[in-house]
Amino acid sequence: MVASELLATAAxxxxxxxxxxxxxxxxxxxxxxxxxxxxxxxxxxxxxxxYSPDIxxxxxxxxxxxxxxxxxxxxxxxxxxxxSPHKLKDWRLAYVDATGIASELGxxxxxxxxxxxxxxxxxSKASGIVDIKTIVRVIRSRWHGEAGEKNVKAALNxxxxxxxxxx
Numbered sequence: 001m002v003a004s005e006l007l008a009t010a011a012x013x014x015x016x017x018x019x020x021x022x023x024x025x026x027x028x029x030x031x032x033x034x035x036x037x038x039x040x041x042x043x044x045x046x047x048x049x050x051y052s053p054d055i056x057x058x059x060x061x062x063x064x065x066x067x068x069x070x071x072x073x074x075x076x077x078x079x080x081x082x083x084s085p086h087k088l089k090d091w092r093l094a095y096v097d098a099t100g101i102a103s104e105l106g107x108x109x110x111x112x113x114x115x116x117x118x119x120x121x122x123x124s125k126a127s128g129i130v131d132i133k134t135i136v137r138v139i140r141s142r143w144h145g146e147a148g149e150k151n152v153k154a155a156l157n158x159x160x161x162x163x164x165x166x167x
Contacts, residue, residue: 001022001033002116002142003035003057003059003119003120004021004022004036004037005020006117006120006138006142007020007037007039007120007123007129007135008037008038009138010131010134011037011129011130013134013137016039016040016041017040017043018039018040018044019037019038019044019047020038021036022035022036023036036050038050039129052073054073054077055072055076055077055078055079055123055127055129056068056069056076056077056079057078057122057123058078058080058081059081059098059115059119060081061080061082061099064080064082069091074091075091076091076092077091077093077127078091078092078093079095079119079126079127080094080096081095081097081115081119082095082097083097085165087165088165093164093165094122094125094126094162094163094165096121096161096162097161098115098122098154098158099113100113101154101158101161102114102115102118104157105153105154106150107154117139117152117154117155118154118155118157119158120135120139120158121154121155121158121160121162122162124159132159135155136155139151140152
């Protein structure tokens, strides 16, 4: 959810219309969470879930499956937290090991790596929706000091390490 909010904020800072909102399943720690972000050059009047997205971002590496991308438009983009390419017919795939980046930088909560800000760097590069410089500004406005700089480094590392699947 935090990454969705930061992405919407970055888009807004670039003069775009944006909104971000969560959709929770069972409310317990570790339960699957969907977060929706709309970004447009025009005012956004719709306030519902997104059923046919242009882009799906998969933060949990174990969730990369056909079920997860159901509804994605043909030719749509999947941006996945994954260390290896996958073959997904009808869609483009960009991937980066965001969990590995978070681990390298010590971005952890309760001992678990938090890949959210790394995924923001991946989103910036893969989609071009927002500039990486704006992502960096948004991260620094959310976290200060060492925590902010570690999160900035995660986003920049993911931006640099992102790959596109050519399978």
